Amino acid sequence: MDTEVVLLEGETRTMPTPEQPSLIVRQKSPQNTEFPFASLSDLLIPTELFFVRNHFPSPDLDARDWRLRVDGAVARPLELDLDSIKAMRSTTLTAVVECAGNGRVYYVPPKEGLQWQNGAVGNAAWTGVLLSEILEMAGVKPNAREVLLVGADSGVVDTNKKTASPGPIAFARSLPLEKAMAHSTILAHSMNEEPLTRDHGYPLRAVVGGWFGMAWVKWITHITVLEQPFLGYWQAREYFRWERNLGEPSLVPLTEMEVKAQIARPVQGARLIAGQPYRIFGAAWGGEAAIRQVQVCTEDGSGWREASLLEKERPLAWRLWEYMWTPEKVGQYKLRCRAIDAAGRVQPDQQRSDFESYAANWIVPVEVTVVPEPQTYEEEFVI
Structure with missing residues (x-):
């Protein structure tokens, strides 16, 4: 749907509205759909965007x-x-509820089952x-x-x-x-x-x-x-x-969820501008112990740094978090995040073999490219 914008008295122009996020289909029958995690913005996910996991058709x-x-x-x-x-x-x-197979697409070698990415x-x-x-x-x-x-x-x-x-x-x-x-x-x-x-x-x-x-x-x-x-x-x-x-x-x-943090933005393959601040943003959750810390590593030589936990703590809900980063140099970066819960459990670096094709909670980097700040040139006029 387009939006009509009034520019001057008696003048209008139709402007396209931003595209609304939609569920990602992982299987048509029975229906299995994934929340587009990059669209994360609020504590609660609207019902119409909430992931659906069905083994059989919905009765x-x-x-x-x-x-x-x-x-x-x-x-x-x-x-x-x-x-x-x-x-x-x-x-x-x-x-918060997470499908036990969320993140299965990141297993190496690949595992059987629905190839969930980040949004189950x-x-x-x-x-x-x-x-x-x-x-x-x-x-x-x-x-x-x-x-x-x-x-x-x-x-x-x-x-x-x-x-x-x-x-x-x-x-x-x-x-x-x-x-x-x-x-x-x-x-x-x-x-x-x-x-x-x-x-x-x-x-x-x-x-x-x-x-x-x-x-x-x-x-x-x-x-x-x-x-x-x-x-x-x-x-x-x-x-x-x-x-x-x-x-x-x-x-x-399987019982409790595993401690986990994910980056929603920037997305994989994003291009950022050197010298400009950027908000790294995501969510963290775990089992019955509350999330107490989220740390971020930007691979710029500063190691793991503390992210800010947003809103108040709710024991069984996820925590939204953010970290402001200003990349100074151009190049390729792998952004990583990890969660630590109140029981002292730390999100692992590598996948674990004991979980078959489930509980994919290891750190999955988001690769971004930092490019030079665009140059502006003033035209010279000779009189």
Whole structure:
């Protein structure tokens, strides 16, 4: 859409409006779209620009027919409709969620899976009810160990392999009882003060603060309290990492997000002008520990320097940050940033083999070119 600008009385000119950012399609069916991270500007990402991660087509649920069942190791099995849940005491949690595969495109050698770049991550304000309050209504039994969250989305997995499932399976993940009962875990019906959209889990989804997105089950219809660890497909065969203690390495499910900072601007390949100040800007996040520092290295001989953290700290949200840099010399530069959280964890320099194709949180440089300041010449007039 163009904008009409008034220049002088009675004179107008049509000027093109700046192009609006749009989601980047990583897969058309099922829909998987990425937030254009270079457009980052505010603490909250608008819903229409929030990344979408789907394993199967988004189910079309009617809230009038939808029910949430709670059963398993509970004293009082429940069935709740959406109005009953909305009538409960509400809580709003500002929290960042990152797909466990975000940054997969940077793995060397390449890894299988959706080739996310930087934008399978977002920060929003989620409103709903504490999962603990619903579990308390049901009366969790003393021998309970995990809480299984089951979504309405389902399908056949591994269709190109001999291990393909014999029929559709639902997306389901479990939480340890301690995490399910924590104040960082809610069942959300609203996102950024509006009802959830279909792609973001309408009418109800999990918000599991500090954990990767696979735990944030969408379109929840069923909660089962378990006495034994859940070993379903999405827990035991996808979204896992290797844990190396004494003896042989073992597979464990992914849980917390890893400490990470990313540069939104300047973008890869940007051309900057020598002698002019430039704002290096981005976001940083991690697991359940807050971000305490972001450092920037511009490769101009000054080493790691402190960036400014913007706005106030919100424990489970990301932190926006900035660093003002004035490049003095022309040439090629690799801009790097790293985050440090309250637990002392530092973003690593190199990729790690124990995370399969997930948790790509190592430092990825942004390469820029600094060019000379353009010269201006005055014309000489001989009279």
